[in-house]
Amino acid sequence: MTVGSGSRAGSSGPGAATASSEGGAVLDPSLLPPAVCVLGLGLIGGSVLRSAGAHTEVFGWSPTERTRGLAAADGHAVVDELDAALERARSTDALTVLAGPLTTFESVLRRVDAVAPTLALTDVGSVKAPVEALVAEHAPHARFVGSHPMAGTAESGWAAGSATLLHGARWVTTLTEDTDLAVWAAVTQLALGMGCVVVPAEAEAHDAAVARVSHLPHLLALALAQVGASGGQAPAALALSLAASSFRDGTRVAGTRPELIRAMCEGNREALLDALDDALGILGVARGSLASTGSLAKLVAAGHEGREHLDHRTDGLGRVLLRGDDLVDQLLAIGAAGGHVDGLRRDPDAAGSGSGQPIGLQVSGWFPED
Amino acid sequence: MTVGSGSRAGSSGPGAATASSEGGAVLDPSLLPPAVCVLGLGLIGGSVLRSAGAHTEVFGWSPTERTRGLAAADGHAVVDELDAALERARSTDALTVLAGPLTTFESVLRRVDAVAPTLALTDVGSVKAPVEALVAEHAPHARFVGSHPMAGTAESGWAAGSATLLHGARWVTTLTEDTDLAVWAAVTQLALGMGCVVVPAEAEAHDAAVARVSHLPHLLALALAQVGASGGQAPAALALSLAASSFRDGTRVAGTRPELIRAMCEGNREALLDALDDALGILGVARGSLASTGSLAKLVAAGHEGREHLDHRTDGLGRVLLRGDDLVDQLLAIGAAGGHVDGLRRDPDAAGSGSGQPIGLQVSGWFPED
Numbered sequence: 036m037t038v039g040s041g042s043r044a045g046s047s048g049p050g051a052a053t054a055s056s057e058g059g060a061v062l063d064p065s066l067l068p069p070a071v072c073v074l075g076l077g078l079i080g081g082s083v084l085r086s087a088g089a090h091t092e093v094f095g096w097s098p099t100e101r102t103r104g105l106a107a108a109d110g111h112a113v114v115d116e117l118d119a120a121l122e123r124a125r126s127t128d129a130l131t132v133l134a135g136p137l138t139t140f141e142s143v144l145r146r147v148d149a150v151a152p153t154l155a156l157t158d159v160g161s162v163k164a165p166v167e168a169l170v171a172e173h174a175p176h177a178r179f180v181g182s183h184p185m186a187g188t189a190e191s192g193w194a195a196g197s198a199t200l201l202h203g204a205r206w207v208t209t210l211t212e213d214t215d216l217a218v219w220a221a222v223t224q225l226a227l228g229m230g231c232v233v234v235p236a237e238a239e240a241h242d243a244a245v246a247r248v249s250h251l252p253h254l255l256a257l258a259l260a261q262v263g264a265s266g267g268q269a270p271a272a273l274a275l276s277l278a279a280s281s282f283r284d285g286t287r288v289a290g291t292r293p294e295l296i297r298a299m300c301e302g303n304r305e306a307l308l309d310a311l312d313d314a315l316g317i318l319g320v321a322r323g324s325l326a327s328t329g330s331l332a333k334l335v336a337a338g339h340e341g342r343e344h345l346d347h348r349t350d351g352l353g354r355v356l357l358r359g360d361d362l363v364d365q366l367l368a369i370g371a372a373g374g375h376v377d378g379l380r381r382d383p384d385a386a387g388s389g390s391g392q393p394i395g396l397q398v399s400g401w402f403p404e405d
Numbered sequence: 406m407t408v409g410s411g412s413r414a415g416s417s418g419p420g421a422a423t424a425s426s427e428g429g430a431v432l433d434p435s436l437l438p439p440a441v442c443v444l445g446l447g448l449i450g451g452s453v454l455r456s457a458g459a460h461t462e463v464f465g466w467s468p469t470e471r472t473r474g475l476a477a478a479d480g481h482a483v484v485d486e487l488d489a490a491l492e493r494a495r496s497t498d499a500l501t502v503l504a505g506p507l508t509t510f511e512s513v514l515r516r517v518d519a520v521a522p523t524l525a526l527t528d529v530g531s532v533k534a535p536v537e538a539l540v541a542e543h544a545p546h547a548r549f550v551g552s553h554p555m556a557g558t559a560e561s562g563w564a565a566g567s568a569t570l571l572h573g574a575r576w577v578t579t580l581t582e583d584t585d586l587a588v589w590a591a592v593t594q595l596a597l598g599m600g601c602v603v604v605p606a607e608a609e610a611h612d613a614a615v616a617r618v619s620h621l622p623h624l625l626a627l628a629l630a631q632v633g634a635s636g637g638q639a640p641a642a643l644a645l646s647l648a649a650s651s652f653r654d655g656t657r658v659a660g661t662r663p664e665l666i667r668a669m670c671e672g673n674r675e676a677l678l679d680a681l682d683d684a685l686g687i688l689g690v691a692r693g694s695l696a697s698t699g700s701l702a703k704l705v706a707a708g709h710e711g712r713e714h715l716d717h718r719t720d721g722l723g724r725v726l727l728r729g730d731d732l733v734d735q736l737l738a739i740g741a742a743g744g745h746v747d748g749l750r751r752d753p754d755a756a757g758s759g760s761g762q763p764i765g766l767q768v769s770g771w772f773p774e775d
Contacts, residue, residue: 234646243638244639248644249651251632256708262711264712266614267683270610272743272773273741277604277618282618286715289708297701301699314688322678330667335670338626338656340631
């Protein structure tokens with residue numbers, strides 16, 4: 036897969052991105068899915084059920100009777116049986132959202148393959164390569180685009196969700212060369228409608244990225260909380276009483292519910308091991324330097340520079356308009372470069388917009404200007 | 406040194422703490438130092454110079470002409486020469502505050518020993534055992550009580566200070582069996598007057614504690630920032646664009662000025678190595694478990710529990726009143742138990758309040774109730 040070339044504003048040739056002089060996001064309701072079927076009504080699924088209704092028909096299912104009752108009591112369309120939900124999704128051509136825990140995906144995907152094998156399908160799990168593999172194995176005919184809406188996880192369950200939870204969040208969509216862009220457009224249009232911006236990525240790159248910026252922070256916070264609370268050669272209560280903002284900030288996510296941390300981190304094992312090994316290597320070198328020479332110069336310089344990159348990550352992003360035959364590559368290049376998508380519509384000039392043809396799209400987004 | 410017994414409310418015998426039925430902090434202006442001399446007018450020293458004037462005569466010195474000019478222009482009493490400042494401190498019996506960088510302490514202490522060897526002396530450095538050792542070597546006759554006011558360090562210099570910077574901060578005071586309690590009372594009264602609460606501690610315990618809850622958080626934040634910004638097997642820009650609050654919080658202190666991080670962490674090398682080794686050990690075990698069994702159960706449980714301890718660290722603290730001959734032990738017990746001092750006054754019943762006798766004090770504070 037080619038990533039990182041051919042999508043720059045001002046570059047030429049078919050598929051090149053061109054700057055949108057007017058700027059601003061564009062939305063096209065005709066690209067929304069005809070309906071949305073949400074399978075699992077916890078924090079994210081429940082929030083999608085609540086907010087998608089402003090844009091299209093939406094209905095949901097939960098394996099838990101109590102959750103179905105809560106959602107129905109709040110006025111939402113809820114189906115009691117999974118097979119009935121999938122049958123309704125098939126008949127309405129609904130975009131179906133796997134929103135339960137990853138551990139439930141295999142059994143649900145088997146029903147998808149039995150009842151509605153060619154569904155337009157996405158999920159909202161926090162790891163993406165394992166989900167792609169599950170779909171390929173258990174529902175190989177589904178038209179799948181993976182999703183990861185990056186919203187808070189400190190609470191869970193139907194009651195914790197809201198119609199505005201996803202507002203302002205980054206919604207990762209995973210793409211491959213085989214991605215059905217009509218399904219990607221439906222997922223993206225839905226996400227944009229709920230107030231998200233969309234980050235296209237390869238599944239493996241997503242998993243490696245979140246291992247570093249989401250899962251590793253949890254491991255370090257947990258270790259720090261344990262080291263601080265143990266006190267070492269100081270009375271433990273003295274150490275905690277002297278803890279100020281550096282310790283509070285550094286341990287905040289250690290307060291997340293243990294089962295949520297474990298599901299998230301253990302579910303991304305390979306990528307997390309790679310990130311953890313990098314951290315252990317860096318800290319080990321720093322330990323040696325501190326012990327032998329008394330200096331932390333290298334760690335401090337590199338870490339400070341890394342934090343500066345975070346603070347300036349959106350500097351230099353400029354607006355681009357993507358279109359053309361190599362749209363998947365262009366989208367992946369935007370995500371890989373730290374950019375995102377904030378609008379899309381049908382391309383009036385595209386040849387292939389007829390039935391059975393690849394969909395022609397114009398995608399607006401943000402991309403580094405140099 | 407005996408720590409952790411004999412100071413509980415309701416225990417009996419001479420020196421036992423007794424609960425103060427009226428509660429609340431008590432202040433005694435007669436315990437304030439007759440004057441305060443601040444040597445070094447950066448963030449902390451400048452803030453002390455600004456705020457101490459509400460309570461007693463105060464004057465300052467900085468080795469930097471520009472800083473002296475700024476402080477004088479703001480209306481503060483500033484002395485141009487170190488020896489002149491020390492002479493004035495001697496003649497006014499001023500509590501003298503070493504507020505420059507640790508690297509300047511030796512030369513200043515040599516002048517103390519030459520000009521005013523028996524000064525009442527404190528410092529505001531972020532490590533305490535090395536300062537105790539420097540004082541013992543270079544100004545052995547000074548009546549020294551170490552201090553560490555735990556206020557922000559993101560900025561520095563005269564302009565960054567303020568009369569309210571220390572309000573609400575924890576002001577650590579270090580004590581030994583040889584501590585002159587009149588000097589400790591002067592330091593404490595000054596700190597309370599500036600809006601701090603006072604945490605008594607042994608110097609080594611302080612250094613071990615801050616290594617865990619202040620210095621180690623910086624090392625982990627620096628390593629995390631570097632791992633996130635490198636991206637690993639993901640494009641680095643993608644990783645940073647997916648960074649949410651866990652990464653931002655976990656790397657915040659990596660944005661502190663590098664020279665401040667280095668001075669603080671490198672100055673507490675031995676204690677920091679101990680804390681870092683604990684963290685590396687915990688993370689190494691977690692790495693092994695994740696790789697071999699896929700489980701992070703132990704890390705998550707222990708880390709979550711540690712964070713819970715932080716959130717509940719002040720639960721169960723009740724008011725105590727300390728007095729009696731073993732006051733140093735009682736004070737250290739309060740600090741070791743996670744408590745603090747918020748008031749003190751002369752003990753009207755104490756026998757030894759005459760000139761040349763140990764000062765009789767009543768100290769109010771907070772201590773775990775069981």
